[in-house]
Amino acid sequence: MGILINKDTRVIVQGITGKEGALQAKWMIDFGTKIVGGVTPGKGGIEVQKVPVFDSVREAVDVTKPDACVIFVPPPFAADAIFEAADSGIDLIVCITEGIPVHDMMQVCAYLKTTTSRLLGPNCPGITVPGASKIGIMPNPIHMAGNIGVVSRSGTLTYEIVDLLSRNGIGQSASVGIGGDPVNGTSFVDVLQLFENDPQTHAIVMVGEIGGTAEEESIDFIKGMSKPVITYIVGVSAPPGKTMGHAGAIISMGVGTAAGKIMAFEKAGIIVAGSPSDIVGRIKKMRIS
């Protein structure tokens, strides 16, 4: 089970001939992901990690019949790569690239509404369903199969939390990074909905951060869920008006503070953990894993 992907999901890698794309393709294959091909314009005909490389997504789709793609294309060309994937009918597009102009992303998101494709990211670590498949760059050894769904705007902080869960014997149904950009594809609510409908998921850990109102927008949905959601918000120490690493992590005109998000959750009766170990403690108390 798990969400969005399973052991049979066929994946192509856009940007597979780059250093990062080639390395991550190997690590995904090691994890058990069905990588069936790659795309790099101008490099069609060669093989990388024993899979065929194509000049265009369309050719890759015709030959390898993928369900999903993962994008490791540099920022100036990444929006084009997403359009190409969507126009080729790929259902799930996972974009790892950090640094895509926000104007490009506004166009991409508006266009995707007219297609059947779902975008995860950009500037995200992807999705992992332990024991089944991984699309993205999360480290292989940290995951353990189980019943906790993890969704986060961050990369390495997700690794920290997933690793801590696994070390404490708490497995995950899936771990999903939605990305740290101000304008992105799949939202917290989208992923919460998937977890709510997934029988394997018994509780959810949601990791948010300063900037925007994506966390607050999920409150109404969480209140209607049948499964417990434990939230954790970082950036309490962040000063206003400064971008904290992620392009989206900025408090502007008083909107997007950690204190505001925490207060909104608490007011709605949603659990807010104070640290990663507090997340573990609260899950253990619930006896749901």
Place this chain on the structure above:
Amino acid sequence: MKLYEYAAKEIFLKYDIPIPKSSLVSDVNGAVDAAERMGDVVLKAQVLTGGRGKAGGIARAKDINEAKLNAQRILGMEIKGFPVKKLLVEEYRQPLKEMYLGITIDRRAKCPVIMASPSGGIDIEEVARNSPEKIIKIQVHPLTGLHDYQARAIANSLDRNKSPEIIAIIKKLYSIFIDNDCQLAEINPLAETESGVIALDGKMIIDDNALFRHDFIEEEEDSLEEVAKKNGMSYVGLDGDIGCIVNGAGLAMATLDMIAQYGGRPANFMDVRAGANAEQVKTALGIVSSNRNVKAIIINIFGGLTKCDEAARGIIEIFPRIKKPLIVRLSGTNEKEGRAMLGKYGIRMAASTEEAAKGVVELGNPD
């Protein structure tokens, strides 16, 4: 990247948005010359922060004597930590009415949003807080762009009698917003004067991620933030005494929060980014330790793309020169190798972010 007022107004001029005549100067003589040419002028401190009017960085000068005195006062003053190095000397234009016009990105709707208010000027943030109904907001579809009816609606809400002039300015500002990859393009105040509607101030913020396709030139600065940026890292100075180096923005924010939870005060935020190599970690340690307030340093790496042995190599290279206590957490890719390398040098290590945060607070408060 924030643009100075004068740079934003140069772009306004290119798009034919009316602005006052002006001259950019960097010394008192220049200000006096400009005042002599233009007569009644306003001297405006050029700094990349808001609230300069309230801080005394804007002054009207009706003659060259006043221009001289005010230029002497404003040049060299500091506004919210920004030294004033340049003045914009502008012909004074009496505003009969001050309005607000701005375009930014609506993160929730994933599109540009135009905001306008008939009551603009320096108190616009107060208006936004206390009477949000006075600010009208219109979302623009990213694929179709601004429609005429939308520009008309905004102009009518500002001033029906000046509608054609304002419509033209809205359309031009929207073009500026799109053409320059803006996160913000703002005219405040948009003023009615005897000779027409005019942009008395201008503010633009360009998306850093889009700078590759523009030729904005960043002012040379040697702040730690700039040095970090040039090395592909992200640094934000804070006012505490614990230096922080972390890979990944979310983990970096979490690390700062935990330091605060244990009673410490972070001196900075630093995200060395995924895939950092030895050279970058070494540079990061150099930047963070160069802050004289720093009493102890935490390095927190969860290796995915970043390899722990690479990070350890960078730490070891510069470690003998860092005269400050250090605690390092290495997990993830090649953690065993990395830890073994640091162990040889007797560098203190922690197994988790929480343990490292607690440890660095202790190191910073030896008593």
